[in-house]
Amino acid sequence: MKFSVKHLSFFVIQVEGKEGQGKNYKHYQTLDGYEYLDSEVKLFLDGEFKRIAKRKVDKNPAVEQAPTKIGRFIVEPGYELDSNPNFNMFARLRAADNKEDYKNACDDLVRGYLDASAVRGGALIVVQADLDNYSEPPFIFVLKCDFEPKIARISDERSLISQVEMAISARNMKSIQYPYMEEEGLVDEWELKIHQSSHAKYFEDFLRFVTYELSIPEIVNEQVLEYVQTFVETKWPDEGGEERQQVEKELELWAASEKRDIQDKWEPEQVYEAAERIIEIKPEIELKFRIGDTLVKGRLADFGDQIHIARLNGRYAVILEGDSFTFDKAFSPVELLQPEPFDRVAERLLEKKQPEEEDDMLPPF
Template identity: 45%
Template sequence: MEFSIQYLSFFVVEIDPQKDSRSYDHYQTMDEELFERSALSHFLEGELKRIVKRKAQSHPNHAQAPTKIGQFVTEGEHPLDSNPNYALFQRALLAATIDDFKKESVAFVETYLSTSAVRGGVFLVCQAKPKKYFDDPFLFLLKCDFQDDIAVLSDATTLLKKVERAITTKNMKSIQYPYMIEEGMLEHDKVKIHQTSHARYFEDFLPFVEYGDPMPEVIKTQVHSMVQDHVNEVYSSNSNEKQEMEERLESWSISETRELQEQLNHHQVVEATAAITAHIPDSKTTIKLGDVVVKFPLEVYGTNVHLAKLNDRYVLVVDAEQVTFDKHASPIEFLKPDHLEAVIQRMQQDDE
């Protein structure tokens, strides 16, 4: 998806840690004609397309995911425009004159200067429209940090010349508004942010935007709720057994490494995993048995993956129509497998 720039404001942010000072210079605000004639048109060529194509999840796989989807927060029945961040994005998105767009762009850069993660560099605010298919405007906020120790070829005498305050689109931070689920389908209550730094540039920058919990936290919360319901059903109120189980559940929820709790039967676990995968189809889990680590989609537990006990030891049974191997060769690739009953009998003999 290619874009045409309607308006663009160019700012340079200056940070002096020694003086604890923060400032910005407004270099220029351009309309479409001025932008096309400027060097920025080549600098940003294809960049907006890459930002829009970049994949993001409402619930990322981990908290440090560089690309996230944020949602504007509202209180109770208050409308979206009661959210200060949303109202600012809307004003900039719909600005119809170069002066109006500059005014809203200044509000963005001043907000950025007030954040704890502020860094020096170039701050761009763009209003753009797709060149094909539909005519809805987009707003892009781009942040290019200054690059240290950049050198370019000079002439035969000096060879190299150091470039002060160089910028590059590599590792550029960005905000896209509105969020596009797929081409032509927009969600105006959401933004997409991209930040490759751990500084959390735009999470601090947008205090009235919230982000979905990482997928592992979502699943843990659901499991906690299911087991709590089980405890409430099985144990009487105020009993010692219930108190003990709730303490174990609390310890489980905060532990980094967790052991098998042996509280629910097979059918209860299958029902619980089905409830989770109905909302999160691609959820996965990892089980470690001794030194062996097995990762699999949660939805196959109870059908293709089974956890059992053999005497006092744990056994993981996995069934499949095909077995493949990675690039590291081993004799196992030439195994003619025994029947499961023979394997279990062998395991029982080894355990005696």
């Protein structure tokens, strides 16, 4: 996969003040393909276009704050793609066939970018590039490099180092690629690919007329809450009923909590049914929880089959099944264990005295 640059515009963004109130930009240079070949920026960007195009991305990311996402232009029902302002911006960049037109189109893009929140100073590079052996209109790459703090270069023997102002690096480069290319030569003009720091919203704030698919955790959350609401409506059909209102309030607090305890509301069959809906969407969805200080990680599909949760003398117990054991890193004497039969362990646990019981047996002072 090889890209050939046709035009490139280089801008520097300056942000002044702690809250970023003062934002401005300076256009440094616009190059055509021949000028790019002899420029220092070619050495800086060598290999980046291929790396961006090949960067793995899922339409439904596995985490909520995924750094790489696929966006799709939003249009009102019955309207065409050219009704979307963000699409028109990229279409103008793709259509420019001389330096002046390309520079003007880039100016419009940079001005729009400065209106976005959380904009930081750095270099913004807008590239129009052809994919070799591909006859469609060119690709557009928008590359953002933040200024690197505390950068120095080796100087002379007396001063040793000298400070470098406005240093940039390709290491943490943010990028937009339009159009998105699912595989070499296969593009969708409705879609683009963005890559940004997982906590940042650089490009999502900038591209206001682009939407992104929900992540897998968000889809799961929606499914669970929808199932919960159906359960409540079925069991308490009276909307104004005091019991229903109390249950809804409890579930609302439960859903908003970052750390949630087991709710003790559904029978196992109801949990299995809700879990099946989620597993149909994502068979490998993870199940993760803590019992006491122990972290348990498995698959939701294994709940009720190889992962079991039970009550034990007023406490909780988790039973895990598997065909083998694997130990990692440091040695442990547990690796030498000859496991007991399950019924013997279960009997011992049922007879086990709880801390409260032991305290009651202590003689008084």
